[in-house]
Amino acid sequence: MAEKIVEELKPFFEPKAVAIIGATDKKGKVGNVIFENFRMNKERGIFKGKIYPPVNPPKLDEIEGYKVYHDVKELPPDDTDLAVIAIPAKFVPATMRDIAEKGIKAVIIITGGFGELGEEGKRMEQEILEIARANGIRVIGPPNCVGVYVPDTGVDTVFLPEEKMDRPKSGPIAFVSQSGAFAAAMLDWAAGEDVGIGKMVSYGNKIDVDDADLMEYFIHDDEIKVVTFYIEGVKDGRKFMDAARKITKVKPVIALKSGRTEYGAKAASSHTGSLAGADTIYDAVFKQTGIIRAEDFEHMFDLAKAFAALGHKLPKGDRIGIITDGGGAGVMASDAVARFGLKMAELSDETIKFLKENFPPHAVAGNPTDVVGDTDAERYRIAIEAFTKDPNVDAIVIIVLFQVPLLEEEKIIEILADYQKKSDKPIVAVAMGGRKTDRYARMLEERGGVPVYPTPPERGGVRAMAGLVRYAEYLRKVKGGE
Amino acid sequence: MAEKIVEELKPFFEPKAVAIIGATDKKGKVGNVIFENFRMNKERGIFKGKIYPPVNPPKLDEIEGYKVYHDVKELPPDDTDLAVIAIPAKFVPATMRDIAEKGIKAVIIITGGFGELGEEGKRMEQEILEIARANGIRVIGPPNCVGVYVPDTGVDTVFLPEEKMDRPKSGPIAFVSQSGAFAAAMLDWAAGEDVGIGKMVSYGNKIDVDDADLMEYFIHDDEIKVVTFYIEGVKDGRKFMDAARKITKVKPVIALKSGRTEYGAKAASSHTGSLAGADTIYDAVFKQTGIIRAEDFEHMFDLAKAFAALGHKLPKGDRIGIITDGGGAGVMASDAVARFGLKMAELSDETIKFLKENFPPHAVAGNPTDVVGDTDAERYRIAIEAFTKDPNVDAIVIIVLFQVPLLEEEKIIEILADYQKKSDKPIVAVAMGGRKTDRYARMLEERGGVPVYPTPPERGGVRAMAGLVRYAEYLRKVKGGE
Numbered sequence: 025m026a027e028k029i030v031e032e033l034k035p036f037f038e039p040k041a042v043a044i045i046g047a048t049d050k051k052g053k054v055g056n057v058i059f060e061n062f063r064m065n066k067e068r069g070i071f072k073g074k075i076y077p078p079v080n081p082p083k084l085d086e087i088e089g090y091k092v093y094h095d096v097k098e099l100p101p102d103d104t105d106l107a108v109i110a111i112p113a114k115f116v117p118a119t120m121r122d123i124a125e126k127g128i129k130a131v132i133i134i135t136g137g138f139g140e141l142g143e144e145g146k147r148m149e150q151e152i153l154e155i156a157r158a159n160g161i162r163v164i165g166p167p168n169c170v171g172v173y174v175p176d177t178g179v180d181t182v183f184l185p186e187e188k189m190d191r192p193k194s195g196p197i198a199f200v201s202q203s204g205a206f207a208a209a210m211l212d213w214a215a216g217e218d219v220g221i222g223k224m225v226s227y228g229n230k231i232d233v234d235d236a237d238l239m240e241y242f243i244h245d246d247e248i249k250v251v252t253f254y255i256e257g258v259k260d261g262r263k264f265m266d267a268a269r270k271i272t273k274v275k276p277v278i279a280l281k282s283g284r285t286e287y288g289a290k291a292a293s294s295h296t297g298s299l300a301g302a303d304t305i306y307d308a309v310f311k312q313t314g315i316i317r318a319e320d321f322e323h324m325f326d327l328a329k330a331f332a333a334l335g336h337k338l339p340k341g342d343r344i345g346i347i348t349d350g351g352g353a354g355v356m357a358s359d360a361v362a363r364f365g366l367k368m369a370e371l372s373d374e375t376i377k378f379l380k381e382n383f384p385p386h387a388v389a390g391n392p393t394d395v396v397g398d399t400d401a402e403r404y405r406i407a408i409e410a411f412t413k414d415p416n417v418d419a420i421v422i423i424v425l426f427q428v429p430l431l432e433e434e435k436i437i438e439i440l441a442d443y444q445k446k447s448d449k450p451i452v453a454v455a456m457g458g459r460k461t462d463r464y465a466r467m468l469e470e471r472g473g474v475p476v477y478p479t480p481p482e483r484g485g486v487r488a489m490a491g492l493v494r495y496a497e498y499l500r501k502v503k504g505g506e
Numbered sequence: 507m508a509e510k511i512v513e514e515l516k517p518f519f520e521p522k523a524v525a526i527i528g529a530t531d532k533k534g535k536v537g538n539v540i541f542e543n544f545r546m547n548k549e550r551g552i553f554k555g556k557i558y559p560p561v562n563p564p565k566l567d568e569i570e571g572y573k574v575y576h577d578v579k580e581l582p583p584d585d586t587d588l589a590v591i592a593i594p595a596k597f598v599p600a601t602m603r604d605i606a607e608k609g610i611k612a613v614i615i616i617t618g619g620f621g622e623l624g625e626e627g628k629r630m631e632q633e634i635l636e637i638a639r640a641n642g643i644r645v646i647g648p649p650n651c652v653g654v655y656v657p658d659t660g661v662d663t664v665f666l667p668e669e670k671m672d673r674p675k676s677g678p679i680a681f682v683s684q685s686g687a688f689a690a691a692m693l694d695w696a697a698g699e700d701v702g703i704g705k706m707v708s709y710g711n712k713i714d715v716d717d718a719d720l721m722e723y724f725i726h727d728d729e730i731k732v733v734t735f736y737i738e739g740v741k742d743g744r745k746f747m748d749a750a751r752k753i754t755k756v757k758p759v760i761a762l763k764s765g766r767t768e769y770g771a772k773a774a775s776s777h778t779g780s781l782a783g784a785d786t787i788y789d790a791v792f793k794q795t796g797i798i799r800a801e802d803f804e805h806m807f808d809l810a811k812a813f814a815a816l817g818h819k820l821p822k823g824d825r826i827g828i829i830t831d832g833g834g835a836g837v838m839a840s841d842a843v844a845r846f847g848l849k850m851a852e853l854s855d856e857t858i859k860f861l862k863e864n865f866p867p868h869a870v871a872g873n874p875t876d877v878v879g880d881t882d883a884e885r886y887r888i889a890i891e892a893f894t895k896d897p898n899v900d901a902i903v904i905i906v907l908f909q910v911p912l913l914e915e916e917k918i919i920e921i922l923a924d925y926q927k928k929s930d931k932p933i934v935a936v937a938m939g940g941r942k943t944d945r946y947a948r949m950l951e952e953r954g955g956v957p958v959y960p961t962p963p964e965r966g967g968v969r970a971m972a973g974l975v976r977y978a979e980y981l982r983k984v985k986g987g988e
Contacts, residue, residue, distance in 0.1 A: 203834025216940030351777030352685025458698030
């Protein structure tokens with residue numbers, strides 16, 4: 025089963041040859057943008073496969089030096105393993121038949137407009153699905169689908185040109201979205217935030233490939249360390265739960281499920297036709313299967329960032345130590361520890377003694393430990409040294425307001441990187457500020473493996489740490505019980 | 507009373523002559539940074555007053571062309587109206603006596619280190635306060651105080667040089683903070699986000715000038731449209747409530763109060779010595795006095811932005827209309843409407859009819875109205891036209907995913923600006939994405955007076971709208987009852 029799904033879905037992520045059906049040479053048209061994405065990625069040496077741009081209706085013999093096949097049937101035999109369809113809805117079923125005949129087993133249907141056709145559109149979706157099932161074809165979409173984005177292999181079916189939407193760099197996070205526009209906005213946002221996305225799948229109403237299939241696939245995908253879902257509804261609850269139980273034993277899954285309230289459920293039903301169902305059921309399903317539920321979009325990515333950096337050293341318990349150079353931020357973080365159901369670590373007598381011996385009298389040895397506004401990097405190091413050694417501390421939240429006058433920025437980054445590496449306790453940082461802070465935060469993430477949460481101090485970092493704690497608890501429970 | 511407080515506090519915000527006590531020519535030293543702030547702002551033509559840099563200990567006759575007075579007593583008579591003290595704690599009481607003798611009535615004590623002195627520090631604070639009271643001097647700080655920042659008049663006692671911390675532009679938001687480091691981080695953050703701050707006051711433990719004084723002052727400050735507070739505790743509850751009741755009838759006040767939980771309260775008590783008190787009491791006080799409580803830092807600024815732009819046309823009720831070009835974002839916004847206790851407007855039959863007549867069949871006429879991914883600006887205009895005319899809609903949240911291919915960015919910005927101007931219904935926008943979206947969002951805010959919330963769709967914009975609705979309800983209640 026597991027190997028079958030990998031074999032089936034692999035062409036979506038690393039096709040040997042992709043046929044773009046509907047490509048024209050008209051700039052800005054959906055098919056053309058997709059063709060250009062692949063073409064540019066091939067020029068950059070990222071996309072290694074072949075590209076076939078068949079034209080519909082047939083007018084040209086060549087586009088940008090690529091030979092045009094005027095019909096799917098004309099494509100070279102036994103070669104194309106992915107077809108991307110971007111032609112009007114009414115032509116799709118016939119094209120699916122040609123694809124089946126040609127033996128192509130993976131199809132992304134970008135085409136919108138099935139909804140416009142009303143009942144006829146639904147009938148067509150059914151017909152497409154029947155052709156797919158009868159011929160062992162896997163389908164991503166339609167509708168509300170922008171397809172697949174894989175920066176490492178150059179697959180990019182997102183029909184928004186780079187003038188409209190930036191592409192994020194690669195990274196260990198997979199993002200799966202039931203909403204196409206939201207997926208596009210998210211990729212653009214991730215690019216701006218410098219968040220790495222290893223694979224994005226926008227499957228719309230998931231008439232075929234669904235959450236469970238993707239979870240099965242991602243179990244075996246070593247590039248992906250954490251999987252995030254935006255979903256409005258799940259169709260096959262049993263299949264979903266089975267796949268979720270399997271993957272969460274191997275890597276964390278985070279779900280943002282909307283349609284939580286009556287208003288939201290109503291909106292979801294007119295968007296993707298999802299029957300949202302009682303939200304409490306989803307809560308229970310997520311809890312039982314070890315999926316971490318995100319409260320909102322930011323929470324999803326706060327968590328993803330934490331798991332990507334710290335999935336290998338989850339906290340052993342829920343006792344949090346806080347170190348800060350700003351008292352106010354320490355208060356807010358302490359509130360957050362309570363709010364997200366964690367505990368403030370009770371520092372050992374040795375820790376308190378060590379801090380008092382090594383601190384100037386106006387710094388506060390405690391939890392939070394306040395190294396205060398005249399701190400240098402060394403004072404932070406003393407605190408971190410004590411916290412990482414203290415058996416009463418399971419995980420550490422470090423607040424670094426880089427604005428304070430005597431703090432050597434490069435040095436504190438080195439210190440945090442060093443302890444993140446040598447300590448088995450997870451460390452997350454909170455750094456609030458402007459351009460300079462952003463730069464240091466990025467350095468801390470890249471060099472130091474320390475996820476940094478920009479603002480606000482009372483939420484981001486502590487809330488993300490709570491996710492690590494809960495997932496670690498789930499793993500202890502299910503692995504203990506195996 | 508009101509005029510008295512304006513007269514008393516005005517020198518903090520627009521001094522005619524400022525004496526910086528403790529200035530040296532050593533770069534990076536607190537006193538020197540503050541002197542440099544004033545000097546640079548004078549060179550830029552922003553600070554119009556005189557600057558006196560007395561030196562302690564006295565070594566120089568001139569700093570950067572400014573004559574040095576070696577003692578407060580030597581300052582030209584009847585001139586200095588603001589003193590900024592940045593000398594070691596132990597010298598402060600004697601200096602206060604000189605200041606009293608000289609007749610200076612406004613003092614900012616930046617000096618830290620009172621805490622280091624333990625009981626002796628507390629005694630000194632008491633002594634300072636007694637000198638102030640006996641001589642009609644108003645004091646901001648100490649400790650945990652970075653003083654005052656007013657971009658319009660060039661007052662800037664923040665002792666972090668521009669290499670460490672950016673300064674925000676001016677704007678209609680006042681920010682008052684009990685935490686000095688947090689105030690600095692916030693200014694830096696605001697600069698990065700392009701949020702305008704008209705006045706910032708960091709008063710530390712507020713031994714003299716407190717929240718109530720500042721609220722009284724801001725009632726009469728026409729530059730300030732919304733006042734935000736970060737507080738850990740209130741000392742004089744009665745005074746606070748009286749001032750709050752007065753100002754909230756005139757302009758909105760937003761409070762972020764930390765120390766909400768047992769953990770937070772404990773941390774607050776070691777930070778500013780605030781007795782946080784039961785959080786439910788603060789909740790009740792805020793509710794009774796019309797102060798809007800922010801859940802977190804981001805919420806505070808989301809609200810401030812909404813009030814700054816839309817304080818003049820608050821919603822007449824709580825029925826929200828949502829227009830979106832992304833179905834998923836519409837679902838999340840609908841959830842948020844429920845979560846923040848608002849209602850989804852039930853569109854009138856005329857609105858639905860008008861939309862259906864003017865929309866292509868695949869766009870969704872409803873609430874949310876989904877103009878869908880192939881929208882142009884004109885389709886948005888049709889929806890906005892209908893929503894602003896519909897008597898069942900009190901306020902409008904517009905989600906614009908600028909990534910969609912056919913949307914003319916400049917045109918949608920013009921349309922939103924136009925309706926924000928001519929409709930009496932408040933409009934907020936949600937736009938999620940990367941660099942391009944940020945640029946358009948800024949244009950929409952600056953040209954269009956439409957506050958834009960970047961991400962996530964399920965929180966920012968709708969939560970801010972909820973703040974407008976609640977404050978409008980408070981005003982109707984208290985003004986109806988007058």
